[in-house]
Amino acid sequence: MSGSRVAVLGAGIIGSACARELVRAGLDVVVVDRGGAAGATTSHGEGNVLVSDKGPGPELELAQLSRRLWPGVLAEAEERTGSARAAEWEPKGGIMVATTEAGARGLADFAAGQRTAGVRIEELDADAVRSAEPHLTPHHTTALHYPDDGQVQPAGAAQVLLGEALARGARLRTGTEVLGAVRRGGRIEAVQTTGGRIEADIFVNAAGPWAGELSRRLGAPVEVHPRRGEVLVTAPLPPTVFHKVYDADYVGAVGSSAEETQTSAVVESTRAGTILIGSSRSRVGFDVRLRPEVLSQVARKALTLFPGLAGASVMRTYGGFRPYVPDHLPVIGADPRLPGLWHAGGHEGAGIGLSVGTARVLCDLLLDRPTEIGAAPFRVDRPAVLGGAADASAQGA
Template identity: 55%
Template sequence: MESADVVVVGAGIIGAACAEALSASGRRVLVVDRGAPAGATTAAGEGNVLLSDKAPGPELDLALASRRRWPELLESLRGELGEALADVEWEAKGGLVVATDQDSITPLRIITEAQREAGVEVRDLGQAAARALEPHLTTAITAAAHYPGDAQVQPVLAATALLAAVRARGGAVCGGTAVEGLIVKGGKVAGVRVGGEAVPCGAVVNACGPWAGHFSITAGAPIEVLPRRGMVLVTAPLPPLVARKVYAADYVASVASGDVDLQVSPVVESTPTGTVLIGSSRQRTGFDESLEVEVLRRLARGAVRLFPVLERVPVMRAYGGFRPYTPDHLPVIGRDPRIPGLWHASGHEGAGVGLAPGTGRMLADLMDGRRPEVDPVPFRVDRPALMAQIKA
């Protein structure tokens, strides 16, 4: 295995976006993944590019920058790779958040007003306007909010396109290959150990998603990134039924919750193939991969409450995946102060696809000594929420 300027460990959407941005800045990048590229968390995702589920703050700032970046990046990839390789099923279809009881109206209006002040395009709607956008919605709507900026991509195709650009620029992508540890000389990164072989490099990026915590321990610089499990139902292909991503207003609270116990909030959206994806669940179960029937039942019941027309629609399959979770719900992006040359890009939980372009650009800017578009300080490795683990 040849030397590289940077080794990115992890070939999911975040690792792919970091590798693309670093190769665009002129570096030779090697991407290494113990499994198939885009085969773990990214393959289990829905491809959401969302502004609607984020309260004002650092994550929303990064989401806004990433949402601006996605179309520009895809246009650049089309020019570089051709239409076929750069087709990631981008859909700027918008999102709809709905309240179905009186108690949810005020919290929904409070967050939409705050998001507007932060630069998000959002329209407050009543029942009639919401059902005009989504005619199959339940009539039990008390309020709704429309987010024209919400979008969706096919996550595996998106990661594959980013990795194809890395290869086209002289980099390499190696799946089925585990990085066994860092090589540190003179107190800084000098390479990685792969299959008993030393691969020289000047920097290493930990983009291992839910396994970033494990890799950080192997690297000798632990960070607290934990797996948080989610499950999704997939219906058989249907005629056009749901035009946007539609979810209940309590989904935002579920995303922000740090509870270990199961959190379920209905989320429904269609794909270009006609299938309907039904989520969303969050549960801290370690790396337990077993499907839980009760979780699937709750997902199905929640979807039917939003869209009664789904009651008799057959479910084709169900799958689960692990999101990378941090205690303060913010990604970890930037240099590790303990080992010069070690960088982290993880902890995006379920927002990795949406935040990927901004994350890659921020990491490349920091590595090049440029000032990033988004303030990197809230995402730093040595922030207080992670400090206890870092000191351990």
């Protein structure tokens, strides 16, 4: 397999991480994107590297693998090119807060399950909360500290990963949209693009929220859809928020499949002194319009955690699309319907944090090496991913 040609279709953080991992393994890699590197979903994220928002199961295992890998990936980048600082890696830890008795009970049950899966959690008493987050509302019922939560600057982190791949010999083609597949003997051997034909032995669909559309163009559709999120950014403030702080509703919003908009409070600072305030999740297709009513809900919930932000000026707002799969699990592996096609996506709002673990799993599978975590739950041929295609296949059998 060494020297095989791989075309990674998508230059966001997932595609960049895959390119880095694959070229390190000795494969000949080209990264293709219809726009620019990290110019879409990746640049509209918050940079979460979280274990705190995932219950026991395969996604938590992928998050734990990624969390173990991130420091080493960045250390290697710093040693080779001195570029790691662009990622703005900050293992700041997270604090999850419940503000009602019902929320406290739910959070306690959730945390108990996480502890059985090896997640480090520290319960904070009132004094510890005041010391960790002096501006947090005193009207809370439970506060849990997750020391392994971290944060990166999303576009910067993608730049580091892609830069590592390019420094090792990968190539990048931007402004190149994939139009369709060229098959021979039932296998994909090339893609037709706006910049001509690109041949490879392996094609990796890493197109984020557009993975569903790309897969249809290639003739092997997967159920990956856009789910929109909105973020508020304050003007720079004096030190106000010292961890990633979110209310217990966040976990429910992450795991919800509801069509209606889900909102919760996620509040964190950046190195520039701005405060990022999220989050929301809406099933609105690729509609790019900002929704003031959603931003109002997000702001209102954030003020329940940090009342002092009421006087902060909002400098800007932005929204982005996350790749949503109905069963809330990423899609990693070979497509059984079209030899030569692989998928790496469907991470919804967790793609930044899960990128390096996803790349490791994909590379191990592609090279037929043992994976560090069980990869079967992420397989392509599951009903939530194939949808109607799976039903049709079963009927044909």
